[in-house]
Amino acid sequence: MRTYLSRRLLTLIPVVVGVTFAVFVMLHLMPVDPVRMMITELSSGQAPVQPNEITKARYDAMRHEMGLDRPLLVQYAAFLGRVLRGDLGRSFETRRTVWDMITANVGSTVELAVAGLGLAVVLGIVLGIVAALRRDTWIDAAVMAFSVTGLSLPSFWLGIMLILLISFKLGLLPVLSPRGWEGLILPAVTLGLRAAAVIARLTRAALVEILNLDYVRTARSKGLPARMVVLNHAMRNALIPVVTVVGLQFGNLLSGAVIVESVFGRPGIGSMAVRAILFKDFPLVQGTVLVLAVSYVCVNLLVDLSYAWLNPQIRLGS
Amino acid sequence: MAAHAVARFPRQAAPFQTFRREVLRRLVRKPLAIAGLTLLALMIGTAIFAPFIARHAPDEQGVADPFEPPSAKHPFGADQFGRDNFSRVLHGGRISLQIGLVAVAIGGTVGLIFGCLAGYLSGWVDETVMRFVDIMLAFPGILLAIAVVVMLGPSLYNLMIAVGVGAIPTFSRVIRAAVLEAKERDYVAAARAMGVSDLMIVARHILPNIMAPFIVLATLDVATAILSGTALSYLGLGAKPPSPEWGLMLSEGKTFIRNAWWVGTFPGLAITLTVIGINLLGDALRDALDPRLRGTR
Numbered sequence: 001m002r003t004y005l006s007r008r009l010l011t012l013i014p015v016v017v018g019v020t021f022a023v024f025v026m027l028h029l030m031p032v033d034p035v036r037m038m039i040t041e042l043s044s045g046q047a048p049v050q051p052n053e054i055t056k057a058r059y060d061a062m063r064h065e066m067g068l069d070r071p072l073l074v075q076y077a078a079f080l081g082r083v084l085r086g087d088l089g090r091s092f093e094t095r096r097t098v099w100d101m102i103t104a105n106v107g108s109t110v111e112l113a114v115a116g117l118g119l120a121v122v123l124g125i126v127l128g129i130v131a132a133l134r135r136d137t138w139i140d141a142a143v144m145a146f147s148v149t150g151l152s153l154p155s156f157w158l159g160i161m162l163i164l165l166i167s168f169k170l171g172l173l174p175v176l177s178p179r180g181w182e183g184l185i186l187p188a189v190t191l192g193l194r195a196a197a198v199i200a201r202l203t204r205a206a207l208v209e210i211l212n213l214d215y216v217r218t219a220r221s222k223g224l225p226a227r228m229v230v231l232n233h234a235m236r237n238a239l240i241p242v243v244t245v246v247g248l249q250f251g252n253l254l255s256g257a258v259i260v261e262s263v264f265g266r267p268g269i270g271s272m273a274v275r276a277i278l279f280k281d282f283p284l285v286q287g288t289v290l291v292l293a294v295s296y297v298c299v300n301l302l303v304d305l306s307y308a309w310l311n312p313q314i315r316l317g318s
Numbered sequence: 319m320a321a322h323a324v325a326r327f328p329r330q331a332a333p334f335q336t337f338r339r340e341v342l343r344r345l346v347r348k349p350l351a352i353a354g355l356t357l358l359a360l361m362i363g364t365a366i367f368a369p370f371i372a373r374h375a376p377d378e379q380g381v382a383d384p385f386e387p388p389s390a391k392h393p394f395g396a397d398q399f400g401r402d403n404f405s406r407v408l409h410g411g412r413i414s415l416q417i418g419l420v421a422v423a424i425g426g427t428v429g430l431i432f433g434c435l436a437g438y439l440s441g442w443v444d445e446t447v448m449r450f451v452d453i454m455l456a457f458p459g460i461l462l463a464i465a466v467v468v469m470l471g472p473s474l475y476n477l478m479i480a481v482g483v484g485a486i487p488t489f490s491r492v493i494r495a496a497v498l499e500a501k502e503r504d505y506v507a508a509a510r511a512m513g514v515s516d517l518m519i520v521a522r523h524i525l526p527n528i529m530a531p532f533i534v535l536a537t538l539d540v541a542t543a544i545l546s547g548t549a550l551s552y553l554g555l556g557a558k559p560p561s562p563e564w565g566l567m568l569s570e571g572k573t574f575i576r577n578a579w580w581v582g583t584f585p586g587l588a589i590t591l592t593v594i595g596i597n598l599l600g601d602a603l604r605d606a607l608d609p610r611l612r613g614t615r
Binding site: 014022148149151153156160163255256259277285289292296297300 | 456545553554568572576593594601
């Protein structure tokens with residue numbers, strides 16, 4: 001396990017370097033001039049600066065001060081150094097540090113993602129087991145129909161329809177999501193349904209395959225109760241692919257939060273990122289993308305580790 | 319020399335045609351495949367013939383009262399400018415389907431090249447390409463597309479590129495795995511022993527054998543691309559008003575959802591039906607062409 005862990009950590013290094021480099025280059029490819037942005041920002045509050053009022057000397061001085069006249073790789077090293085110290089720059093719009101804004105919003109997104117994932121895991125695994133045990137009956141067909149629909153529903157439409165039906169027509173839940181579990185239900189359903197559909201499919205497929213294996217037949221013929229055969233014998237192995245996909249879904253949920261948060265007007269990393277993009281608040285965009293990408297890489301690492309832990313063939317490096 | 323070698327072993331047309339027929343036979347026997355095909359044919363048909371079916375141009379204002387509810391004359395009602403919602407949804411299908419197809423063409427082509435390079439050449443090429451793909455995979459789904467849109471600027475064409483770029487990693491991985499398997503076959507070793515060039519081996523012997531996973535993935539990915547494309551437009555990063563793009567129509571209709579549910583409901587329903595059609599067809603294709611791909615997503 002330790003060899004596997006160290007090997008896996010080593011392959012992580014080029015990925016993290018690549019991700020930070022991509023995010024760094026992103027800012028350079030933006031269709032704006034950061035020097036002009038900075039000069040305009042520094043002068044706001046006073047008389048607005050017209051582009052032709054910026055003298056060449058002032059422009060060059062600012063460019064030098066921002067380090068933009070240095071070679072690209074030197075700039076990248078400086079950027080990496082700042083990132084490692086937790087300095088992601090300041091938001092153009094709010095003037096707060098990007099790090100502050102991310103930490104202020106991350107809790108809400110994690111709450112949403114965890115609720116969505118919890119719902120998806122419970123719903124997906126239960127439906128998957130039921131469909132596998134009632135294979136080729138109408139129950140199986142119904143679960144698979146649910147799964148295809150879940151995969152096909154655009155989350156922004158699902159969210160709006162839930163608001164229309166549950167909040168407006170039936171008046172059961174609040175429209176905008178205030179803090180607390182009541183405001184979390186509709187966004188979590190909207191976010192988690194797709195993952196539930198994926199997990200249900202996979203659980204069914206894995207369980208159907210395993211239920212045909214010899215050791216399950218042996219357990220059955222020993223006269224063990226059906227529930228014990230399924231839960232103790234079959235599910236333990238069926239869970240291996242499911243755990244992998246649950247981890248991968250967590251990453252998808254983070255990006256799904258971008259849409260769900262803006263549909264429900266929830267604060268969070270996702271709605272903050274969309275707002276930053278629309279307002280051309282580039283330091284904030286860069287910081288958010290970086291944090292999300294790195295956390296995605298970390299979640300994937302955890303998934304791989306849990307996979308190795310569950311599956312001795314990988315753990316022992318064969 | 320290489321040309322002679324290939325010429326002596328003409329491609330066998332007959333078994334391939336039987337295979338194609340067998341796949342078709344397997345498809346036709348599945349009710350879900352038929353349902354998917356019908357749904358998809360309906361959506362594609364109405365999109366292609368939209369100008370003939372729709373009674374109004376998608377941006378023609380005042381053909382109905384603002385927010386006129388659905389009626390026989392305006393089956394999907396009217397929006398805030400008195401535009402016929404039915405005509406707009408029909409025309410919107412052209413945009414969304416185009417986004418799906420162009421994006422998959424981009425992602426599929428680049429992914430095919432990446433996958434073949436990595437899988438066939440292996441060694442440092444494989445390492446480099448796959449690490450690059452890993453980096454792309456580190457940007458979760460829609461964020462990669464958002465990043466590309468931010469760099470290129472929001473427009474419909476940039477959105478297609480963005481969604482296409484987002485599809486590259488999955489294609490590369492699946493194609494690489496398929497190439498790795500295909501190149502171990504005896505006929506590839508035989509071709510190599512006869513001195514057939516690498517390019518020829520890939521084109522003649524490997525590509526035909528990895529088409530099954532490619533077709534399945536491409537089909538299913540059109541669905542994903544349509545969902546991402548409409549989502550980006552919904553967020554304001556794609557189509558601009560007065561375009562009848564479905565995601566944009568939904569985001570405009572969201573404002574009036576309480577009093578005029580039809581404005582946002584029908585475009586969303588159109589997205590869902592199109593994507594269900596593609597997913598059903600893709601699933602059936604996978605079962606018919608390559609059952610091993612089950613559970614790849």
